[in-house]
Amino acid sequence: MNTRVLTGITTTGTPHLGNWAGAIRPAIQASTQPGVDAFFFLADYHALIKCDDPARVARSRLEIAATWLAGGLDTDRATFYRQSDIPEIPELCWLLMCVTGKGLMNRAHAYKASVDQNTAKGVEADDGVTMGLFSYPVLMAADILMFNAHKVPVGRDQVQHIEMTRDIAQRFNHLYGREFFVLPDVVIEEEVATLPGLDGRKMSKSYNNTIPLFEGGARALRAAVSRIVTDSRQPGEAKDADSAHLFTIYRAFASQAESAQLRAQLADGMGWGDAKEALIQRLEQDIAPMRDRYDALISNPGRIEEILQAGAQKARKLAQPAIEALREAVGLRNLTSGPVQAAAGAKKAAKGARFVSFRDDDGSFRFRLLGADGNELLVSGSHADPKAAGALTKRLQQPGVAVVTLDGLAVVASLDGAEVARGAPAADAAAADAQAVQVQDALASLAQ
Ligand code: TRP
Numbered sequence: 487m488n489t490r491v492l493t494g495i496t497t498t499g500t501p502h503l504g505n506w507a508g509a510i511r512p513a514i515q516a517s518t519q520p521g522v523d524a525f526f527f528l529a530d531y532h533a534l535i536k537c538d539d540p541a542r543v544a545r546s547r548l549e550i551a552a553t554w555l556a557g558g559l560d561t562d563r564a565t566f567y568r569q570s571d572i573p574e575i576p577e578l579c580w581l582l583m584c585v586t587g588k589g590l591m592n593r594a595h596a597y598k599a600s601v602d603q604n605t606a607k608g609v610e611a612d613d614g615v616t617m618g619l620f621s622y623p624v625l626m627a628a629d630i631l632m633f634n635a636h637k638v639p640v641g642r643d644q645v646q647h648i649e650m651t652r653d654i655a656q657r658f659n660h661l662y663g664r665e666f667f668v669l670p671d672v673v674i675e676e677e678v679a680t681l682p683g684l685d686g687r688k689m690s691k692s693y694n695n696t697i698p699l700f701e702g703g704a705r706a707l708r709a710a711v712s713r714i715v716t717d718s719r720q721p722g723e724a725k726d727a728d729s730a731h732l733f734t735i736y737r738a739f740a741s742q743a744e745s746a747q748l749r750a751q752l753a754d755g756m757g758w759g760d761a762k763e764a765l766i767q768r769l770e771q772d773i774a775p776m777r778d779r780y781d782a783l784i785s786n787p788g789r790i791e792e793i794l795q796a797g798a799q800k801a802r803k804l805a806q807p808a809i810e811a812l813r814e815a816v817g818l819r820n821l822t823s824g825p826v827q828a829a830a831g832a833k834k835a836a837k838g839a840r841f842v843s844f845r846d847d848d849g850s851f852r853f854r855l856l857g858a859d860g861n862e863l864l865v866s867g868s869h870a871d872p873k874a875a876g877a878l879t880k881r882l883q884q885p886g887v888a889v890v891t892l893d894g895l896a897v898v899a900s901l902d903g904a905e906v907a908r909g910a911p912a913a914d915a916a917a918a919d920a921q922a923v924q925v926q927d928a929l930a931s932l933a934q
Contacts, residue, residue: 721757
């Protein structure tokens, strides 16, 4: 089977150079590789979480779609669609919501950041937090699991969401007794370094330091480049390419030979004005032909609409049978489809406690013990080796091997006298005792 690569872009803004070099260009490049099936989409339901300006969402959908197409995406090969054209995605989202622990969502960085900001401001923790924002990772899981993507290229800020997707997929697979979902892997492309903006920070709309990709044409591009911050060295003075973000941007577009040349010219005293001119020339070489295609597309939205509709049809050919099978699995069946044929073991599994492994932000491997209701009972320490973590879960499941104790109000599970996992502290001693019993029951139920 081909590798399915899937990624989406939230439609709230106008694409800038950083979006192009950091996300769209490498994705288009990946879609041309043999053995790859690419799924690229406009995350327009996600846009509603961040933006309640209909005109902006509408405009952004058009601009981002036109950017993918102008950039050369082959929509016969790749599947290119709008999230909101696939009703199976929100449907799957609901099925996933119903197996996702609220506690898992409480841990999401984006949500926690909102809570922290609110706390700092002295307002209520959930002030301004919508259910859309809170459950955003579940919608993202639905995007990914709908098409059983193997690889999901994203920025660093999204890694946790892919981990959560794996968590949710494992839980669904386990509850309903079959490998319905592939567990996706995150792809962080180290080579496509995040582009710095005019001021050297990451190029981002929120820092107001972007270089437009197509918007405003060649003039706007030139105007932005002229505002790139440099040091105060004069023409004739030697300049260090590596400490100039102007050079970092150049390098993201140029060949190695071209970069080496500019580096040497800077060392030789090229003035910043000339360096900016060189950057503009190099950018234009790539962007000018795309800009023509982009302008033509933007002025013909009907053509883009057609392409997206065709993409939606292609995507739904996969989504429809998949959601059918999932509805069947959870019991949403045609009443005439005969006696209830629960998937073998599904019922038993649904009642079971289980271990779920995950990868921590720091790259280490850990696991959780979840109770039958899906609540987290224990979390393990960190392990560099996933096998070491796996071996511990095996031993914990052997009858009578694990020792469960209380450390204050927290339940601790130990092997050979060493702690391997612990629970969150309970509210009081009675709750702590109850948790210890739950852990013992869970381990006993897992003992073969
Ligand atoms: N949340 C992603 C972002 O802000 C966009 C996105 C939505 C996405 N669904 C996705 C990315 C599924 C990858 C896969 O960047």
